[in-house]
Each structure stands twice: as structure tokens, then as C-alpha cells.
Amino acid sequence: MKKQSAASTEDPNYRLENKYLMTHTSRLEISRSAYRKNIRFIRNQIGSSPIISAVIKGNAYGHGIENIVPIAEEAGIRHFSAFSTDEARRVKNSSRKGSQIMIMGMLHTEDLPWIIENEISFYCFEFDRLKQAIQQAKVMNKVARIHIEVETGFHRTGFEWQEKEALAKLLLNNAEHIQLSGLCTHFAGAESIANYLRVKKQIEQYHTFKNWFVENEINFASYHTACSAASLSFPETIMDMVRIGIVQYGFWPSQETYMSKFPELAAGKKNPLKRLISWKSSIMSIKEVAMGQFVGYGTTYMAPRKMKIALVPIGYCHGFSRMLSNLGRVLINGKRVPVVGNVTMNSISIDVTDLKGVQKGDEVVIIGKQKSNEITVASFSETTQQVNYELLTRLPSDIPRQIVY
Numbered sequence: 001m002k003k004q005s006a007a008s009t010e011d012p013n014y015r016l017e018n019k020y021l022m023t024h025t026s027r028l029e030i031s032r033s034a035y036r037k038n039i040r041f042i043r044n045q046i047g048s049s050p051i052i053s054a055v056i057k058g059n060a061y062g063h064g065i066e067n068i069v070p071i072a073e074e075a076g077i078r079h080f081s082a083f084s085t086d087e088a089r090r091v092k093n094s095s096r097k098g099s100q101i102m103i104m105g106m107l108h109t110e111d112l113p114w115i116i117e118n119e120i121s122f123y124c125f126e127f128d129r130l131k132q133a134i135q136q137a138k139v140m141n142k143v144a145r146i147h148i149e150v151e152t153g154f155h156r157t158g159f160e161w162q163e164k165e166a167l168a169k170l171l172l173n174n175a176e177h178i179q180l181s182g183l184c185t186h187f188a189g190a191e192s193i194a195n196y197l198r199v200k201k202q203i204e205q206y207h208t209f210k211n212w213f214v215e216n217e218i219n220f221a222s223y224h225t226a227c228s229a230a231s232l233s234f235p236e237t238i239m240d241m242v243r244i245g246i247v248q249y250g251f252w253p254s255q256e257t258y259m260s261k262f263p264e265l266a267a268g269k270k271n272p273l274k275r276l277i278s279w280k281s282s283i284m285s286i287k288e289v290a291m292g293q294f295v296g297y298g299t300t301y302m303a304p305r306k307m308k309i310a311l312v313p314i315g316y317c318h319g320f321s322r323m324l325s326n327l328g329r330v331l332i333n334g335k336r337v338p339v340v341g342n343v344t345m346n347s348i349s350i351d352v353t354d355l356k357g358v359q360k361g362d363e364v365v366i367i368g369k370q371k372s373n374e375i376t377v378a379s380f381s382e383t384t385q386q387v388n389y390e391l392l393t394r395l396p397s398d399i400p401r402q403i404v405y
């Protein structure tokens with residue numbers, strides 16, 4: 001296959017895709033225009049000044065870091081949030097000069113020289129890491145760009161209230177080797193009203209910290225707390241920067257967040273978020289099964305009539321959950337057709353008895369649109385209790401991704 005454009009040759013996944021697209025059993029399409037629409041929506045919600053940091057942890061929520069970074073940059077994003085150093089490296093290798101990278105979670109002490117050298121900012125939520133960062137910055141005669149994460153009630157990571165004096169002292173004493181890039185926290189479930197009081201308390205505690213630092217003449221370059229759900233449901237959490245994950249990929253953080261926004265959406269009430277991802281495969285073979293015969297492993301499905309069964313070469317090793325045995329649906333010839341029998345490692349069996357003219361090689365849509373029908377990621381979640389976040393990130397990174405309009 002020929003490379004598609006000059007820009008695409010710089011993208012490692014394009015090479016992967018071109019080389020392997022024909023040999024894989026399925027592919028993921030990723031829509032550039034959908035991404036732009038989602039960013040437009042979030043920009044509309046947050047106003048013109050806050051920085052949007054695109055959260056690309058979990059292989060960009062399954063979309064592929066190397067795919068999303070250039071698409072995001074085209075849409076005006078210049079700030080990326082990774083969980084760990086390996087992800088930050090992948091952003092670095094696929095981003096334009098001048099884009100900023102932030103690590104919110106794991107880094108090894110051995111990673112610090114690379115991080116500091118490349119001016120990547122990172123969370124400090126404990127003294128150990130902060131001291132190591134200062135030490136390394138001194139050795140290199142450079143500046144470590146840090147975000148101080150404070151404990152406001154999430155109880156995962158963050159400096160405690162009673163640690164603030166010692167923290168302030170360390171920051172002031174080493175001012176020449178640290179840049180105070182941010183003061184941050186993360187909310188414990190802003191996507192559900194059940195957590196309303198807890199989140200409200202967190203917001204209050206964050207401001208208590210913020211004011212204390214200001215009073216003690218410690219000023220941060222940016223203040224940031226909001227994820228997607230907080231940006232949509234708690235507008236007071238929108239400060240200098242928002243860290244947007246799920247919404248940029250076209251999904252609501254929860255059904256509840258969507259419902260709470262519904263009344264204020266534009267006339268026509270169309271969902272403003274557009275799914276980027278489509279997952280497609282094709283029929284590998286078709287066979288007839290006589291009435292009374294079992295289909296696939298075990299005895300979970302017995303043919304109630306003479307049937308036509310299509311085998312589709314994707315299975316639980318590709319992220320199509322075994323929980324979808326006898327429950328899942330795919331689209332063939334524009335029709336919604338059921339998975340029959342157990343999902344196996346590499347394949348599913350589909351009942352195509354009532355489809356006219358179905359043939360080996362016909363396109364199968366596992367996620368996405370075909371003619372007037374659509375299967376969304378959410379419709380999976382309803383049958384398996386998996387949330388969007390989990391299903392997306394379980395899509396194996398080696399399924400070829402293809403960027404489409």
C-alpha cells in the first residue's frame with residue numbers, strides 16, 4: 001500500500017497500518033472531524049481562556065497515542081497529559097515542537113534526567129519524588145517543572161494539609177531549581193450526583209490550600225482541577241487549565257452527565273459529541289447448521305431452526321468480551337444481527353439466517369454505523385456493565401488504526 005500523504009509518513013502508526021492492514025482480522029477507524037467537533041463543544045462549555053490538556057493515558061483511551069496527538073494538534077491542542085513516562089515519550093515522539101507534556105502519575109527516578117531535559121512537567125504528591133526532582137535538577141543545573149498535587153478527599157495521591165509547611169519550606173528553599181507549573185487535585189467521581197457532597201468538599205479544600213499558598217507567597221503558574229465531568233457539571237472547577245479525557249473521544253463521562261446537559265443543548269437536541277472510533281471486520285466464512293445442532297463450544301446455543309451462521313474473526317483476545325456470548329450484536333448489510341454461542345478467543349458466530357445475499361468478505365461493523373443502524377460503545381456497556389473507559393482501553397494496541405475524515 002502506498003503512503004497516503006506527506007504528513008502521514010511521520011506517524012509510526014501509519015506505517016504499521018499500511019504494512020499490516022491487510023493481514024489483520026479487523027481494523028479501527030478514527031475520525032479526525034469528529035475530534036474537532038468534540039473540542040469545539042468542550043471549548044464552548046469552558047470559554048475561550050482555559051488551556052485544554054488532552055489526556056492521552058491508556059493509549060489515548062484505546063485510540064493510539066500516535067494517532068491522537070497529531071489530530072489533537074490539528075485541532076489546536078498544545079498540551080497533553082500522560083499517566084507515565086513511557087506515554088510521555090510516545091507523545092514527545094509524535095508531537096510538534098512546542099507542545100507541552102505533563103505526567104500525572106508514575107515515573108521512575110531513573111526517568112527524571114530525560115523528563116527534566118525535555119522540559120516535561122510532572123505531578124509531585126509526596127516528598128520523596130519532590131526531593132529527587134530537586135536533586136536531579138541541581139545535578140543537571142536545570143529546572144524541574146512540577147505540579148503540586150494536594151489531597152482534597154480523593155485519597156489516592158496528594159500532599160496532606162498538615163504537610164503544607166514542610167512543603168512550602170522545601171519549595172521556597174529550592175526556588176531556583178523548580179518551576180511551580182501547577183497546583184492541582186482530582187475529583188472522586190464528578191460524573192455522578194451521588195458524589196456531589198464529596199466533590200463540593202474537595203473544591204472547598206482545594207481553595208483552602210490555594211489561599212494558604214498565596215498567603216505564603218507561593219504562586220503557581222496554573223491552577224487546574226477539572227476532568228471532563230467536572231468541566232461539564234461543576235463549572236466552578238474550570239480554572240487555568242482543564243484535563244479532558246473521555247469527552248475528546250466523543251463519549252460522555254456517564255449517562256448522568258449527558259442527561260444533566262440535555263436540557264441546555266441546542267434546538268434539535270442532537271448529541272453534540274461524536275464518537276471517533278469505528279471497529280470493522282469482515283465475514284470469514286459462512287456455514288449452514290441443521291435444527292437441533294449446537295453452535296460453538298459447549299451447549300449454550302442450540303439452533304432452533306435450520307440456520308446460516310457467519311464466522312467473524314474477532315474474539316475476546318481482541319477485546320470483544322466473553323460476556324457478550326449470546327448477547328452481543330454486530331451490523332452486517334446494515335442489519336443488527338446477534339452473536340450466537342460463546343465468544344471464543346479469536347472469533348464470534350453470527351446468526352445471518354434472515355439476511356439476503358450475505359457473502360464471505362462482507363463488512364462487519366462491531367462498533368459504528370452501517371447504513372441507518374449504529375452500534376455505540378455505550379450499547380456494549382449496557383449488556384456487560386463495562387464502562388466506556390474500560391471497553392475502549394481494552395482494545396488491543398496492535399489492531400491497525402486508520403485515520404479517516
Ligand SMILES: *Cc1c(COP(=O)(O)O)cnc(C)c1O
Pocket residue numbers: 055057104186226227228229243244245246247253
Ligand atoms: C484520567 C484523568 C483525567 C481525565 O478524566 P476524564 O474523565 O476522561 O476526562 C483528568 N485528570 C486526571 C488526574 C486523570 O487521571
